Amino acid sequence: MDIKPIRVEVTCLFCDAALQAEEEREYQSGDLIKCTACGEENDFDSVRDIALEKGEEQIKAKALKERDC
Numbered sequence: 556m557d558i559k560p561i562r563v564e565v566t567c568l569f570c571d572a573a574l575q576a577e578e579e580r581e582y583q584s585g586d587l588i589k590c591t592a593c594g595e596e597n598d599f600d601s602v603r604d605i606a607l608e609k610g611e612e613q614i615k616a617k618a619l620k621e622r623d624c
């Protein structure tokens with residue numbers, strides 16, 4: 556499955572802080588992203604799914620707006 560790069564923010568599953576993903580690092584399924592705010596390690600698959608959902612919502616909202624114009 557192709558994973559497109561997403562520009563949406565990924566947030567910590569534990570404290571909801573924005574996660575600082577290292578730009579040059581390619582996160583892969585099974586990786587953990589450590590939250591700088593609470594120190595918990597977030598499962599990359601989970602945060603990516605949430606980010607993708609958010610991204611989809613944004614695209615849908617944009618599409619609706621454009622249709623209304």
Ligand SMILES: [Zn+2]
Pocket residue numbers: 567568569570571572590591592593594595
């Ligand atoms: Zn956190």
